[in-house]
Structures are given as structure tokens and as C-alpha cells.
Amino acid sequence: xxxxxxxxxxxxxxxxxxxxxxxxxxxxxxxxxxxxxxxxxxxxxxxxxxxxxxxxxxxxxxxxxxxxxxxxxxxxxxxxxxxxxxxxxxxxxxxxxxxxxxxx
Numbered sequence: 001x002x003x004x005x006x007x008x009x010x011x012x013x014x015x016x017x018x019x020x021x022x023x024x025x026x027x028x029x030x031x032x033x034x035x036x037x038x039x040x041x042x043x044x045x046x047x048x049x050x051x052x053x054x055x056x057x058x059x060x061x062x063x064x065x066x067x068x069x070x071x072x073x074x075x076x077x078x079x080x081x082x083x084x085x086x087x088x089x090x091x092x093x094x095x096x097x098x099x100x101x102x103x104x
Contacts (some may be wrong), residue, residue, distance in 0.1 A: 030037055
């Protein structure tokens, strides 16, 4: 059982900040209700901002693809010609210790 000293910290500052945030949000809602044209303008700005962000992301992906294409062409494709990938050659690894060497 812990019988250590217990200290109580005041939460008055946090409570006042929360109360202030609630008052600001309520004032903003009341202001928007009293100015309905402002809501339409804010929505138009939001739509334009979203379109601009999506366009920038698309442009970045296209530029990245165009920059990667020469590297892909120059690198080429490598593969093994003397390896067998038959499913009959697959062995189970269940219940094997990864630290022990597998003796063939």
C-alpha cells in the first residue's frame, strides 16, 4: 500500500481557459447566425482552398512520377534466370527457432 505524500494541484487555470473557449465558440456561433451571408462566403473560400490543395497535391505527384521515370529507365530490370520458384520447393517455418541454423 502506498502511503506517500499526496499533493493537489489547482485546475483553476485550465477551467478558466475552457470557459473562455466555450464563450468564444458561443460568440462565433451567434455572430454567424446574425450574419448568414458570411457563412456562404466562408464556404466558398473553403471550397476554393480545398480545390487548390488537391491541385497542388496532383501536380506534386505528376512531377514526382516524371522525375522517377528516367531513373526507372536507366536502372533497368533485374531477375534471376537460374532460380526455381515452384510451390513444391516451399518449406514450412512453423515451430522453428529463428536463432538455430537450418541444416539441409
